[in-house]
Amino acid sequence: MRSTNDIDVIKSRTSNPISVANFLSKEEVAHLIGLFNQHEAGGIKAYDGLVEKITGPVTLNLETYLTDHVIKKIMHQLEKQIGKFEMTAGFFFRTDFPHIIHNDDTHELPPSVYKGITLPLELNGFTGTYPKLCFFDQFYFHGPAKFFKGSKDIPTYYNKQIYDYEHVDGLSNKPFVGDYEYFTHLYPQWLEGLSFHSALDWIPGNAIIFDSTRLHCASDFRQQGIKSKLGISIFTKL
Numbered sequence: 001m002r003s004t005n006d007i008d009v010i011k012s013r014t015s016n017p018i019s020v021a022n023f024l025s026k027e028e029v030a031h032l033i034g035l036f037n038q039h040e041a042g043g044i045k046a047y048d049g050l051v052e053k054i055t056g057p058v059t060l061n062l063e064t065y066l067t068d069h070v071i072k073k074i075m076h077q078l079e080k081q082i083g084k085f086e087m088t089a090g091f092f093f094r095t096d097f098p099h100i101i102h103n104d105d106t107h108e109l110p111p112s113v114y115k116g117i118t119l120p121l122e123l124n125g126f127t128g129t130y131p132k133l134c135f136f137d138q139f140y141f142h143g144p145a146k147f148f149k150g151s152k153d154i155p156t157y158y159n160k161q162i163y164d165y166e167h168v169d170g171l172s173n174k175p176f177v178g179d180y181e182y183f184t185h186l187y188p189q190w191l192e193g194l195s196f197h198s199a200l201d202w203i204p205g206n207a208i209i210f211d212s213t214r215l216h217c218a219s220d221f222r223q224q225g226i227k228s229k230l231g232i233s234i235f236t237k238l
Helices: 004-011 026-041 069-082
Strands: 018-020 050-052 058-061 086-095 113-124 132-139 145-147 160-162 196-201 207-211 214-218 228-237
Touching: 018 196, 026 058, 026 069, 026 086, 026 113, 026 228, 069 113, 069 207, 069 228, 132 207, 207 214
Parallel strands: 145 160
Antiparallel strands: 018 207, 050 058, 058 086, 086 228, 113 207, 113 228, 132 196, 132 214
16 A cells, blocks of 8 residues: 555646647557557467457557657657656557556556556547547555456456455545446446546547546447457556
8 A cells, every 4th residue: 555645746746637639640550550460460479578368458568669760759759748757567458348447556656656648549440439538536546456346356467456445535425427328338336436537539649648546447439339449558657
């Protein structure tokens, strides 16, 4: 668990999630898709860093490509948005199931934990309506976690499972109010104690920037006929 002092430091840097339009050009998006595809074409076991998680997503460690000219440009552009930072983790991800409620903290629990960045790259089956990345008012400051209030024994790959929201910061005592069509992949009890903050369009080429300790999840893109998403996640500390 983090100390109260460390939590206060992290809270002092929190801000609303933002979307940066046209963060990547179409050519840069195509280049990044190609990097992922060349790994996947070789087979999961053929390359270091490509992992098929038991929870669904296929991920590729971004550190494999830190010298790539587009990745280097991304890091430079992010500094303009959030200031100097240290990347704690980064990876490509492809998923055919919408991410459930989680945060993007690190096991090391540094007081310098900072922003998470999502870079949408590709929507398989896009029908004209963009899915969302959805944010809640609540935060969790005690490591990477997924949130399953009232459930039990749900497997996760990296995050710890939170079945009791006692240590979630900013719990609401009001019924959840939000667009439930975003959350058809969630059990209603997982939303109890949470309150909806905002939802940003998941548009290839944009960058979505948010606090790593803020609870968030994907909208249920399957409801729009989208079969899978490919993007990049970057996690940072100061």
